[in-house]
Amino acid sequence: MRTKAVRHTLRGLGLVCAAALALTACSSSTTGSGDGGPVSASGLDTALSQGGSITVWAWEPTLKQVVTDFEAKYPKVHVNLVNAGTGDKQYTALQNAVQAGNGAPDVAQIEYYALGQFALGKSLQDLSKYGAPDLSKQYSPGPWTSVSINGGVYALPMDSGPMALFYNKKVFDKYDLTVPTTWDQYVDDARKLHAADPNAYITNDTGDAGFTTSMIWQAGGHPYKVNGTKVSVDFTDPGSAKFTDTWQKLVSEHLVAPVSSWSDQWYKGLGDGSIATLAMGAWMPANLASGVPTASGDWRVAPLPQWRQGQSASSENGGSSLAVMKSSAHQDLAYAFLKFANAGDGAQDRIKGGAFPATTADLNSQAFLDTAFPYFGGQQANKIFSDSAKSVVTGWQYLPYQVYANSVFNDTVGKAYVSSTPLASGLKAWQDASVKYGTGQGFTTGQ
Incomplete structure (x- = not known):
C-alpha cells in the first residue's frame, strides 16, 4: 500500500x-x-x-x-x-x-x-x-x-505507471453513459453527465504538469527534444495541439470539477460519484481501495480513450x-x-x-493477469494495465531540468484553469519559461 x-x-x-x-x-x-x-x-x-x-x-x-x-x-x-x-x-x-x-x-x-x-x-x-x-x-x-x-x-x-481510465460504473449506469473509447466521446459523456446533474463532473482538474505531459505523450506529442545539452521546447506540435483542443472544451464549458487531486474534497467526490473518472497510472488501485473504501464495487477500469478511433496508444504516468x-x-x-x-x-x-x-x-505472468480486484467488482484489471504497458508510445523525452519546469507549471498553464487564459497560451508561457531557464543554466535552447 x-x-x-x-x-x-x-x-x-x-x-x-x-x-x-x-x-x-x-x-x-x-x-x-x-x-x-x-x-x-x-x-x-x-x-x-x-x-x-x-x-x-x-x-x-x-x-x-x-x-x-x-x-x-x-x-x-x-x-x-x-x-x-x-x-x-x-x-x-x-x-x-x-x-x-x-x-x-x-x-x-x-x-x-x-x-x-x-x-x-x-x-x-x-x-x-x-x-x-x-x-x-x-x-x-x-x-x-x-x-x-x-x-x-x-x-x-x-x-x-501505464495509464488507464478508472470510471465509476454506478454513475455511468445511472446516467446511461457509454464508456468512452475516444477523447471526443469522453467530452460528450462530460456534457451529458453535467447536464443531468450539475453537481457531477466527468473528472477533476486544476492543472497538473504530470497529467498534462502524460496526455500529450499519449497523443504522440514530442514537445521536448533533448540531445546532450541541446534542448528544444515546442508545445505547438501536433500531439500537444490534440490535447489542448480537446481539454480546452472541458475547461471552457466548466465540465471538470475545480478540485485538487489528493485533497479531502477529491476523495469525497470519488466516493459520492460527483467525480466520475480518473485517467491515471496503474498504481492507482491501492489508492482507491485505501482512500475511498465506501465506493468499493462501484469502480471499474477501461483502456485509456484514444485520440483517434481504433488506436491503442498509451503513455506513462509516474x-x-x-x-x-x-x-x-x-x-x-x-x-x-x-x-x-x-x-x-x-x-x-x-x-x-x-x-x-x-x-x-x-x-x-498468468497469476498477475488473472488477479481479481474486489474493489473493481472482481474485474481482472491487470489485463488492461498490462496491455497499456505494451502500448506506450515510444520516443518520449523529458527536459534535463524537468523538476524546475514542473515547478512553474501552475504559474503558467495553471492560469488557464482559473481565468480566461487559453490553454494554448498557458502552454506557450510554460514553454517560454522553460526555455529561459535552460538558457540561463547553460543549455542551448530553442523551439
Whole structure:
C-alpha cells in the first residue's frame, strides 16, 4: 500500500526545485570505482562475498522488505535504508551532498522525469559497465526508455505507471453513459453527465504538469527534444495541439470539477460519484481501495480513450528508478542491490507490497493477469494495465531540468484553469519559461 507522500511523487506533479539542481551545479567528484572497465557477474559475486555497507536513499515503503531479504541472502552486506525526504526534498538534499563532495548515498531513488537532470549533471554512474543494457528486454518500453539517456543506462526501473481510465460504473449506469473509447466521446459523456446533474463532473482538474505531459505523450506529442545539452521546447506540435483542443472544451464549458487531486474534497467526490473518472497510472488501485473504501464495487477500469478511433496508444504516468551515485565508493555492491531490488527476487517483494511492475515477465505472468480486484467488482484489471504497458508510445523525452519546469507549471498553464487564459497560451508561457531557464543554466535552447 502506498503512503500519501509516495502517491504524490508517483503522479509526477510539479515540484519546487532549488536552483542547486541546475546543470551548472550538477558536477560530481568521481570517487569509488568510477567508470572503469566492464564488471562481470563474478566480480559482483566477489564484492558480495567480501561484504561492506551501502546507504540507500528512498521513500518507497516496499524497499524495507527488499533490504531484509537482500541482507539475509548476502549476510556480509549491510544496507542502510534512509528516507531523506520525498521527491523534491530528497533531490535538494542529494544535490547539496553532491556539491559538498560528501554525504551522498550509494543508491538513490529518482523519479523518471527527474532522472535526466542528474544523469546529464554527471552525478550518476552509467550502469553499462555492469551489462545493464542487456536487461532491456526484461522491462516494458516506457520505463526502460526513461532510464536510457544519451546512450547510457543510468538507473534500473523500480515500477511503472501505464495509464488507464478508472470510471465509476454506478454513475455511468445511472446516467446511461457509454464508456468512452475516444477523447471526443469522453467530452460528450462530460456534457451529458453535467447536464443531468450539475453537481457531477466527468473528472477533476486544476492543472497538473504530470497529467498534462502524460496526455500529450499519449497523443504522440514530442514537445521536448533533448540531445546532450541541446534542448528544444515546442508545445505547438501536433500531439500537444490534440490535447489542448480537446481539454480546452472541458475547461471552457466548466465540465471538470475545480478540485485538487489528493485533497479531502477529491476523495469525497470519488466516493459520492460527483467525480466520475480518473485517467491515471496503474498504481492507482491501492489508492482507491485505501482512500475511498465506501465506493468499493462501484469502480471499474477501461483502456485509456484514444485520440483517434481504433488506436491503442498509451503513455506513462509516474514511476521511479534506483540509481548508483557516481561518488559511491561501493558501486559494485550498490549495483548488486539495484539488480536484486529491480530485476531479481526483490522485485517480487515489491509487487507483493503493491508496486506495479515494470518487468515484462511479471506483466505477462498468468497469476498477475488473472488477479481479481474486489474493489473493481472482481474485474481482472491487470489485463488492461498490462496491455497499456505494451502500448506506450515510444520516443518520449523529458527536459534535463524537468523538476524546475514542473515547478512553474501552475504559474503558467495553471492560469488557464482559473481565468480566461487559453490553454494554448498557458502552454506557450510554460514553454517560454522553460526555455529561459535552460538558457540561463547553460543549455542551448530553442523551439
